[in-house]
Amino acid sequence: MDREPVIAVENLRAVYGDATILEKVSFQVYGGEIFVILGGSGCGKSTLLKHVIGLLQPPAGRIVINGVDITDADEDARRRVQQTIGVLFQADALFGSLSLFENIALPLKEYTDLSPEIIHRLVSMKLALVNLAGYDNHMPSELSGGMRKRAAIARAMALDPLFLFFDEPWAGLDPVTAAELDILIRSINTAMGTTIVIVTQELASIFSIGQRVIMLDRDARGVIAEGTPRELKEQTRDPRVVNFFNRQAPAENG
């Protein structure tokens, strides 16, 4: 694995209205790794993700992606960085009025000068990659939740991004579909070398594919643990981490 940090978050502060959700959050993501941001409901995981992908501007702190400080960059520079990013949103965010082909072809038509035939072949490849070969003309509403997730991954990968961000990719999926998604994410990471950042609270899949994890806590308003999934589960004494990994309510831990 390339040990150069490709994403660096430094002293980030995130607010929601008047409330501070995250304070002095710092972490680094290295090239080609599967990095997991873990935490309970309401700890600010998705807000942190929205800051990292440039949808929200933090009131304090820096976010550097591939050497570009997106908190300080002008609109053009930020757009260029965003073109190297693919995002799978929690609710898949496929455009309901477009077919799967049109959904995936949209960024290719917008940002490249490739011929329609090449775009068709690339879209077919992406659909086959996520096991949806032949679903070109289906509308998102005609697919199951798992299929929509996979189609959204294909769209996120349309421009072969350097970074893939997944917001709760396993939410609402059955265990078999979730395991299939794990295999897909791992194969994309291994073969394409794509750096993958996943925001989640699912434990099973973290152990399956996560290489490094940070854990956020709502009361601490920041990172309370960092390491491999196994290190967090077996070596951390912090009761908040222990409770989370053992699926215990705070009182049960005594």
Added chain:
Amino acid sequence: MKASSARITVYSLRIEEPEPGDIVVFISGRLSLTEFNSFSSDLRSMLNGRSFHRLTLNLGGITYLDSAGTLALYQLEEEYRERSVPVVLQDASERITGILNLLNRKAHHISPLIPPRKSTHALERIGEATRMMGADFFLVMSFVGKLLTAMLGSFCNPSSIRWREVLFYMKSTGVDGLPIVGLISLLLGLIMAFMSSLQLRQFGAGIYVASLLAMAMVKELGPIMTAIIVAGRSGSAFAAEIGTMIVNDEVNALETMGFEPTRFLAVPKVLASMLVVPLLTIYADLFALLGGLLVGVFGLDLTAHTYIQQTRESIDVSDVFSSLIKAMVFAALIAGIGCQRGFQVRGDAASVGRSTTSAVVSAIFLIIVADSAFAIILHYIG
């Protein structure tokens, strides 16, 4: 050979012919989406004009490959295989082999499971539209039945009406609409009075501007204009609100809790609209008459008293009463069709948008139809 792209050259191509007719192309550097076109054309121009019976692509120097780069290699491979020239991909690193294996080179040969949605023949479209209109009519009628039953049930048991909701919708439909209704009515009164004064003044009949405006506004334009504004503001909001609730399964949640969605969601909106739109209509009439008064006083040199007196003589209580009845019926139509279109939403956000548009268009259509019916009925009643 360096890539002839205007961009930074990120790949290089070198050709060797170890044996006659056996070509080896050494590819190194980065092969990605941005280099697709330049790479494909560079490689082809390099190979064009050469005669060979075997082509080897040496991938040992490739540092980065994505799906577009892979496609460029696959395309070349296919092209020369069709010409019966075997193509060998050689020296690929483990990562490059991983990418080549991950991406299905024959994906584009897989036929779509369903055909693309093509635009159909005009006649077919007319037929489909007619069928849809018929189906829509039945849906609306069925909803009218449900709504009337729910309204009757609510009137028989007034404590079951969600009065807090009724007050909320009275505020959003009525009070919040006061500024825009007032402004539009005032301007409408000014325009009508001004335009008619230009004609009537020539015959010394400027005083009849007051009569014209009073009759037009109170009998026809007041209720219609108010209803159209309410359709745009509140009818669309009702459709969007209920439609979003459908998308979020909130309506299903209501049903599973034993609530009747029409009674729970539609009755407060319809009732609030029926109570508040007549008041809004009177308010609109007053502002339009004020607009006429301004033209009468400042443009026709009439006194305010004369203008008001002429206005009072032009209309009687029955005109105001019929206008209020009209407004109440229009309100029921606007709120009813807004709710019905909301309940019709299926699937996604685009469906909510369609239902919102349809709520406004259908409401305006129904307002005009109802107004025509009123014109005939009131004529025969005398």
